[in-house]
Amino acid sequence: MNKTIRLQKKTPHAGLRFGGTIVTMLVAMFFGVQSASALITSSLDFGSTGSQVTELQTYLATNASIYPSGLVTGYFGPLTQAGVQRFQVAQGIVSSGTPETTGYGRVGPMTMARINSLMGSGGQTSWDTSPILSNPIVQYTNTTATFSWATDRPTQGQVYWNTSPLQFNEATGPRQQPYVSGTLALDAGGMQTGHVVTVSNLQPNTTYYYLVRGIDNVGNMSMIWPSSFRTNQ
Numbered sequence: 001m002n003k004t005i006r007l008q009k010k011t012p013h014a015g016l017r018f019g020g021t022i023v024t025m026l027v028a029m030f031f032g033v034q035s036a037s038a039l040i041t042s043s044l045d046f047g048s049t050g051s052q053v054t055e056l057q058t059y060l061a062t063n064a065s066i067y068p069s070g071l072v073t074g075y076f077g078p079l080t081q082a083g084v085q086r087f088q089v090a091q092g093i094v095s096s097g098t099p100e101t102t103g104y105g106r107v108g109p110m111t112m113a114r115i116n117s118l119m120g121s122g123g124q125t126s127w128d129t130s131p132i133l134s135n136p137i138v139q140y141t142n143t144t145a146t147f148s149w150a151t152d153r154p155t156q157g158q159v160y161w162n163t164s165p166l167q168f169n170e171a172t173g174p175r176q177q178p179y180v181s182g183t184l185a186l187d188a189g190g191m192q193t194g195h196v197v198t199v200s201n202l203q204p205n206t207t208y209y210y211l212v213r214g215i216d217n218v219g220n221m222s223m224i225w226p227s228s229f230r231t232n233q
Helices: 018-031 051-060 078-090 109-120
Strands: 003-006 137-140 145-162 183-199 207-215 221-230
Touching: 051 078, 051 109, 078 109, 145 221
Parallel strands: none
Antiparallel strands: 003 137, 137 145, 145 183, 145 207, 207 221
16 A cells, blocks of 8 residues: 655744844844955854854845845844855755754855855855755655655756665855765656656665755755655565
């Protein structure tokens, strides 16, 4: 008997610090928005403070779609983290995961290098976007699994799978695809919006981990957070 599972995307939840929010509002009222002038030289995470965060926020505030609040406070809170995530997605660096697993929502080496590069060139860039993927549907038997999903634009569909939890890293630069462990299966249809990938020769009664992603014609990439299923006996 075939079984079907639906994967729901996981949304990272950032803790809300009320004291930091009040400070953010007061500092923004008194000091306003500055112009980014110094490069970022250290990694930044949720809870970071200081001039490096100020420079980050100042740069992000140059694009309202990336950092709509425009607050420059020197405190890396949930609004700044969301802005970093939008920047990473727009630049094709990383589009899902957590700060600890993929660097999503933190300013690590690659995100830092990209921001510094853009600031050094006057901050001019094309703020294009990554593909939007629907939640994959997985139908499986004892030896096969079929993955189906849709994207909002033509993309190359990819499925990574393995009997061990998948490992992956932050991309090495804009539109560079991050490393993913496991076996890669491609959608044979090529660049399209409807995707179907079938994997065969699986072992019965075995747990398989998988990751689905799509890459458009200019290299923008999105992926669905890894999940798993167990084949029938």
